[in-house]
Amino acid sequence: MSMDRIYEEYVDRIIKFGAENERTRIALDRAIDSYRKNRANALKKFPHTITLAEEVRKIKEYSISHMDELRKSACDAIEENHGHCYLAKTKEQAYSIFEDLVGRNKTIVKSKSLTSEEIHLRQFLESMGNEVYETDLGEFIVQLLNTRPMHILSPAINIPREDVARLLSDFTGESIPPDIAKEVATVRKILREKYFKADIGINGANVISADTGTMFIIENEGNARLSIGAPPVQIALIGIEKIVPTLNDAFKTAEVTWRYANYRIPAYVNLISGPSKTGDIEKVTTYGAHGPRELHVVFLDNGRSEMAKHPVYREALYCLRCGACLYECPVYAVTAGHYGQQYMGGIGTIWDAFTTVGFEGAAPEAYTCLRCGRCKVMCPLGIDTVTMVTQLRKDLVSRGLVPQPVREFAEEILELAKNGVR
Ligand code: SF4
Ligand code: SF4
Structure with missing residues (x-):
């Protein structure tokens, strides 16, 4: 697609489906209020999270500087644990690994993973x-x-309950009211049988430790534990930036992630x-007891090593994907994830x-950011998105890529x- 076409489609989406869509605004207003209250309560109850976040920043700085070495250690640990480990340098390599592992005509249950969306x-x-x-x-x-x-953690943040009710009514052929508890119960009923019928469960991870090969998957719904626990085969797709040296580092990283993610x-x-x-x-150790008998872990590079080499852009790899910055971004507040192509917000750019x-x-996207810096203030790791976006604009100008x-x-x-x- 030509640059002008990409630009036209993006502008159309961000204005028409985001900023001028009243329903998006209603849903975002509700979500932002709820997030702010919950985060304030969480930090009040667990004030040590602030200093823990400073420690996690150092863990991430070290990890991104040693990504390759940590990935090799993580693979060794996974293989020692009787799992199988793969490295996909590109999207195409990831497809080829999944094609070999999954094959055709299978039923798959999948838990949320931005890396798989990527x-x-x-x-x-x-x-x-x-x-x-x-x-x-x-x-x-x-x-x-x-x-x-439309959000790192709340994919349907822009869909109000009234629209969800209509969607589920169409899907089930029953009349589902715009009552959130009833909507949740409907989806529970639809998905319940799928977990035990599925051949394969697919998941991402919030963080993984190189020394033990232990992946952490944070969730509230219970869908991840069912989708990776019930099928006979589990496949994880994990970005190489998620690897930290030790299990203790992974615990710390996970705690900061969930606290800022609203929990x-x-x-x-x-x-x-x-x-x-x-x-x-x-x-006698026998594999395949009640849970999956096979575990495959696919590490994805897909541009991350390039990012790590750059003195400014490498900071984006520290991102925990907690989503805190999005709730405070004035552009996101009126456009939701339309501010972005696949990822979202300034960090997503x-x-x-x-x-x-x-x-x-x-x-x-680089020119959607106001460079106001609110995201850096709200980020647990103080990730400097403004400096990265400014660098991107400079690079776009020098490459003649500004529409x-x-x-x-x-x-x-x-x-x-x-x-x-607000
Ligand atoms: S600097 Fe950009 S991404 Fe960050 S809050 Fe401001 S507009 Fe949003
Ligand atoms: S940039 Fe910071 S606040 Fe935003 S998702 Fe990443 S870690 Fe969270």
Whole structure:
């Protein structure tokens, strides 16, 4: 697609489906209020999180400087635990690994993973004739809508309950009222049988330790533990930036992630280091007890090593994907995830430039950011998105990739975002 076409489509989406959509605004207003109250309560109850976040920043700085070495250690640990480990340098390599592991005509249950969204894994698996169910409630709604997630953690943040009721009524053929508890119960009923029918469960991870090969999957719904615990085969797709040196580092990283993601304590933290096993009969270790008998871990590079080499952009790899910055961004507050191509917000602009649409595709996003710096203030790790976006603009100018009408668009966004400042 030409740069001008990318630009036109992006502007159309961000203005028409985001800023001028009243329903998006209603849903975002509700979500932002709820997030702020919950985060304030969580930090009041657990004030040590602030200093813990400073420690996690140092862990991430070290980890990103030693990504390759940590990935090799993590793979050794996973293999020692009787799992299988792979490295996909590109999206195409990831597809090829999944094609070999999954094959065709399988039923798959999948828990939420932005890394899988990055490479459109569900769509790829479906194109091979597999039946794939997103099991996170928000992702399930996004799948039914055939759209993309609008927030790092709350994929359907822009869909008000009234729209969800209509969508579920269409899907089930029953009349579902706009009552959130009834909507949740409906999705529970739809997905319940799928977990035990599925051949394969697919998951991402919030963090993984190199010394023990233990992946942490933070969740509230219980869908992740069902989708990775019930099927006979588990496959994890994990970005190489998620690896930290030790299990203790992973605990610290996970705690900061969930606290800023809105949780005092999440309902579940799943720790998985290998396939299920038992030694209960004569102390003979046998794999495939009640949980999956196979575990495959696919590490994805897809531009991350390039990002790590750059003195400014490498900071984007520290991102915990807690989503805190999005709730405070004045542009996001009026546009939701339309501010972005695959990833979202200012931090997502850098991720998009390296992993999904390239510098050319990310150009409109670079000029959507107001460079106000609110995201840095709200980020637990103090990630400096403004400096990265400024660097991206400089690189776009030097590569001749700035679309002609970009200045007028930036002014229009500034006007719209004034409504988003709260
Ligand atoms: S600097 Fe950009 S991404 Fe960050 S809060 Fe401001 S507008 Fe949003
Ligand atoms: S940039 Fe910071 S606040 Fe935003 S998602 Fe990443 S870690 Fe969270």
